[in-house]
Amino acid sequence: MAALALLAVAAALGPGLAVPRYRPDWASLDARPLPAWFDRAKVGVFVHWGVFSVPGQHDAAYESFVRRRFPPGTTYAEFAPHFTAHDFQPRQWSFSPLRYVVLTTKHHEGFTNWGSPVSWNWNSVDTGPHRDLVGELGEALRESNLRYGLYHSLMEWFNPLYLADKQRDFKTQSFVLKKTMPELYDLVLKYKPDVIWSDGDWEAPDSYWNSTSFLAWLYNDSPVKDTVVVNDRWGRGCSCRHGGFYNCADKYRPGTLPDHKWEMCSSLDRLSWGYRSNMSLLEVMDERSMIEELVQTVSLGGNYLLNVGPTKEGVIVPIFQERLLALGRWLDTNGEAIYESQPWRVQMENTTDTVWYTSKGPVVFAIFLLWPRDSVLHLSSPIPCPGTQVTLLGFGGTLEWQIQPGTGMLITLPYMLPSPLPPQSGWVVKLEGVK
The missing domain is CATH 2.60.40 (Immunoglobulin-like)
Incomplete structure (x- = not known):
């Protein structure tokens, strides 16, 4: 049926205007034009939220922290019931006038923020919040005309299927066929994302992940084939070489104007992506640093994706709210120089970086x-x-x-x-x- 529909569209367009078909190889996929909305948007919010928000700690003293805060012998799985999202009211997560939001649907530990059919009892519908967090946030954002992106980790640290494939030097694909690919297809068909922000790819080649086959389907036949953008984390060696826009590395900053669309992801908490209950004010990016990162990124042709980590209850803590509001006020005044802009022939003054x-x-x-x-x-x-x-x-x-x-x-x-x-x-x- 999908093929017939494509033929009908091609016929309606007339000769010479047939719908392009992308092959499952990088030469073809990399030639796809990036949907224009992404470059125009310039500024987005990254949201790292999940079971890892419960211990609220991310440093070398993690095990000591857990021993002090939780009963002896507590396992990571026991944090899930404490990931309650009791205070999560998605319409109160105010991100305007930023243009897109990317939510972690699943991080490397495998817990999914929607009712994944291949993540039984390790998802936000079966345990913890007992809510479809991906779906609820998506509805709220689209009511505000914001674009919605979904972060998804290809790998899972502790999944036995993944560990078995890894033991066999990724010559088998049990984990990909039974877990990774079903989840990616489910996310696209169910939530129709504007961005797929892939991660967790670096241990195995793209051939193991079936990345090119998935992207060919995404660009040819998915419900978001004309609007979706993806990043560059689709297998070992892909970063900064293949995909849609380039991340290259966390907090990546090129020294000169790149020849490919890129995005800089940064975090308000300088030491973590997820929420930390012991975060101090001095560890939070100040307004000046935030605006400087934004300006330098956009001048060099990039998008700026600024991260916050909500609490296990679903609250964006006041200091993060204050920083986002400050960024919003700055954009209210100066957004004309940011949104839909292009790099000029000179990106910065020769004599100064100010x-x-x-x-x-x-x-x-x-x-x-x-x-x-x-x-x-x-x-x-x-x-x-x-x-x-x-x-x-x-x-x-x-x-x-x-x-x-x-x-x-x-x-x-x-x-x-x-x-x-x-x-x-x-x-x-x-x-x-x-x-």
Whole structure:
């Protein structure tokens, strides 16, 4: 039936416009154009949430921590009933004006946040919350017109099928055929994600994971074939080489403009992706660092995926809420320079890493991370003309500027009143009529 439907569409489009079919090999799959919405979105939220949120600890003292907090002999499986999500109200997880959200549907320990038919009694419907967390969050996000991505770990640390395949040097595929692939197909058909954020691939080649066969189905015949984007973690050696957008590594930062769409995933908790009950304020990324990461990432053509780890009850702790709200306020004022922007011919000033550039058609945005002491901004890269107009986003009226012979433009910024509080980071000058 699917093949007949595709033929009907091709016939309707006419000769020369047949629907492309992707082969299950990287040469064909890598040639698929990335759906445009992803590059336009620029900013998303990563949510690491699961049974690992119960012990709420992620450091070298983990075993000591568990001994202090839980009865002797407690096993990891016994944490599941404590993963209650009692206070999880997905419509109160406010992520606007960010554009997409990626939720962990299953991490490396194998617990699924939906009722996976191949994860009996080790999922959020059979135990713990007794709720379909993947489905509930998806409904709430789509009511707010946010794109929904699903993180999924290909491997499971403790699954006997996986360990047996690993023992045989991945020459057998019992785990892939009975667990990984059924779950991926189930997630796509049930929740129709906008992003599949794959992970846990590094121990085995893509041929073991059946990655190219799955992606060919995803791009050719799935219900999200025209809109879904995927990352690059589909087997040992695939990272930064194959897939949709590239992650390359956690918290990856390229030094120069890459020639492929990429995403930087970062975490508000500098030491962990999941929730930690013993997290201190100094270990949380401050507003300035968060905005600097965003600006540098987007200037270099990337998307910025910022992680939070909710509690076992389903609460995004106040300090994370405050940081997300601060990022939202900054984007409310300066989002014109971020959303749907493109890298400019120069990504940063040659003399400093505190001025970064983005563009939209002929318009150039200079994003400066430090306010100059004399309130005069020096830009050496833009070439102005007599009709050049300069404005500061969030400030009414145009700004005066002059040519500094041989060194660019001098822009007179609005006067800032002295304040006992440290200034925010990141202001945007909009330049019209420059080269």
